[in-house]
Amino acid sequence: MSRGRLAIALIGLVLLVGGLAWGTAGSYGFGHYHALYGRIVARDSVPDRSATNAVSVTTFDYRGFDTLGEEFILFVSVAGVIVLLRRMRGESGRDESLLAEEDRRASESSRWLGLALVGPLLVLTVYIVAHGQLTPGGGFQGGVILMSAVAFVAVGGESVVLLRLRRASSGVELAESAGAAGFAMIGFGGLVATGTFFENFIAKGTSGLLTGGFIPLANIAVGLEVAGGLLVVISELFDQRFTRERS
Amino acid sequence: MNVLLALLLTLVGAAGTITVTIREPVRQTIAAGILSLLLALLFFALQAPDVALSEIVVGSIAIPLMLLLAIAKVRDQQTAVEGEAEDVGRGDER
Amino acid sequence: MSVYPYLVAAWLLGVGLYGVMSSRNYIHLIICLTVVQASTYVLLLSVGYVSHGKAPIFADIPTSSVTVDPVVQALTLTDVVVEATVVALLLALVVQANKRFKTVDPNAMTRMRD
Numbered sequence: 001m002s003r004g005r006l007a008i009a010l011i012g013l014v015l016l017v018g019g020l021a022w023g024t025a026g027s028y029g030f031g032h033y034h035a036l037y038g039r040i041v042a043r044d045s046v047p048d049r050s051a052t053n054a055v056s057v058t059t060f061d062y063r064g065f066d067t068l069g070e071e072f073i074l075f076v077s078v079a080g081v082i083v084l085l086r087r088m089r090g091e092s093g094r095d096e097s098l099l100a101e102e103d104r105r106a107s108e109s110s111r112w113l114g115l116a117l118v119g120p121l122l123v124l125t126v127y128i129v130a131h132g133q134l135t136p137g138g139g140f141q142g143g144v145i146l147m148s149a150v151a152f153v154a155v156g157g158e159s160v161v162l163l164r165l166r167r168a169s170s171g172v173e174l175a176e177s178a179g180a181a182g183f184a185m186i187g188f189g190g191l192v193a194t195g196t197f198f199e200n201f202i203a204k205g206t207s208g209l210l211t212g213g214f215i216p217l218a219n220i221a222v223g224l225e226v227a228g229g230l231l232v233v234i235s236e237l238f239d240q241r242f243t244r245e246r247s
Numbered sequence: 248m249n250v251l252l253a254l255l256l257t258l259v260g261a262a263g264t265i266t267v268t269i270r271e272p273v274r275q276t277i278a279a280g281i282l283s284l285l286l287a288l289l290f291f292a293l294q295a296p297d298v299a300l301s302e303i304v305v306g307s308i309a310i311p312l313m314l315l316l317a318i319a320k321v322r323d324q325q326t327a328v329e330g331e332a333e334d335v336g337r338g339d340e341r
Numbered sequence: 342m343s344v345y346p347y348l349v350a351a352w353l354l355g356v357g358l359y360g361v362m363s364s365r366n367y368i369h370l371i372i373c374l375t376v377v378q379a380s381t382y383v384l385l386l387s388v389g390y391v392s393h394g395k396a397p398i399f400a401d402i403p404t405s406s407v408t409v410d411p412v413v414q415a416l417t418l419t420d421v422v423v424e425a426t427v428v429a430l431l432l433a434l435v436v437q438a439n440k441r442f443k444t445v446d447p448n449a450m451t452r453m454r455d
Contacts (some may be wrong), residue, residue, distance in 0.1 A: 024302035030248055031248060053297070055297045056281075056296075056297070116254065128300075136297045136300055137300065138297070139303055141297075141300045141301050141304055144301075144304040144305055144308065144309055145304055147308075147309065148304065148308045148309075151308065151312055180271070185267040230309055234312060234313065234316065235314065237313060237317055238316055
């Protein structure tokens with residue numbers, strides 16, 4: 001941007017930031033929260049759904065329709081990445097044998113550390129996704145941790161893993177689609193069972209792990225989709241390295 | 248509004264300003280990671296553990312990984328322009 | 342002092358937008374967008390904060406205790422993960438543009454060529 005345009009844009013920016021600061025300063029002060037909807041949700045989440053994490057109950061049960069929209073934003077973004085980075089005619093991807101030769105130069109200790117971390121990270125993922133309705137956690141966090149388990153292996157020294165993820169047999173794209181479709185099917189299940197879309201139709205327990213109706217199922221679907229989507233994105237970006245263009 | 252919240256808010260504002268003023272992409276990725284760590288601490292102080300957990304995993308693993316892969320790809324594409332007349336068999340352009 | 346979080350959120354928005362406007366590298370622009378996202382998270386969570394409120398997880402506190410608002414936390418939670426994927430889409434756009442134009446300078450891509 002040229003100097004003149006930048007100066008004019010700065011005037012607009014100062015007006016925007018000043019207006020925002022003045023507007024929010026005129027509202028309730030920090031800490032004096034007055035609205036009722038949050039209080040009703042916090043009061044009702046334990047007796048109504050038997051789930052102690054009010055944030056998860058809000059995300060997946062009371063405002064499940066908004067989370068469905070966010071799921072589809074995620075799905076469309078990943079589809080956009082796949083379309084943008086598709087291999088054009090005349091390009092070749094990374095050669096697996098050259099990549100394996102590069103991997104052999106990585107240090108043994110980092111490779112072993114990456115492989116050793118996979119087990120604890122998988123256990124952590126299952127724990128966080130399964131206890132999503134009881135303690136802080138849920139599908140979104142668990143899905144990203146699952147992606148990081150694969151990323152640690154690849155960064156440590158086995159980067160051929162990222163190339164093999166691109167094959168259809170690795171199940172990554174299947175997991176992502178299953179997660180997105182599963183979440184929508186849960187909404188349809190509510191429609192079929194009680195006539196209201198996203199109504200919580202499964203019996204809520206009293207305490208322990210199997211509480212909250214369909215919230216554990218929704219957590220699993222979201223975890224699958226987030227993990228699958230981020231893995232697809234990373235393997236697409238990695239596969240693009242050293243793409244040789246032939247005219 | 249106690250001292251901890253005021254201190255964390257000031258640190259987040261400073262980290263955001265520093266992240267914008269760094270121009271080189273790789274160093275800016277590290278600064279963005281530090282910004283997300285300070286944001287996670289702020290979210291903990293604002294009594295939001297779910298959001299803090301999300302911010303930690305996304306801001307320190309997912310976003311820097313994608314940024315570094317894209318930066319490496321952009322650099323390889325730009326050096327491949329100069330070396331296009333070289334031999335086509337090698338997969339490495341260093 | 343009770344408006345300080347809102348001032349910090351407005352400052353982060355301004356600084357991030359200034360970085361976007363004056364950027365000479367698309368990767369730098371995308372990271373400035375994450376600073377703008379951070380300002381929205383700070384604003385949302387500051388709106389829902391209750392003085393001396395506890396976290397809205399009732400696993401070990403009585404159900405009738407005063408907690409902060411869980412609805413804004415639900416909004417911010419999904420927002421954090423989804424915007425990471427949107428950053429991925431923007432990075433894919435930058436990589437493709439670099440392949441076509443051999444540069445990541447916004448000022449150099451001013452005209453559509455054939």
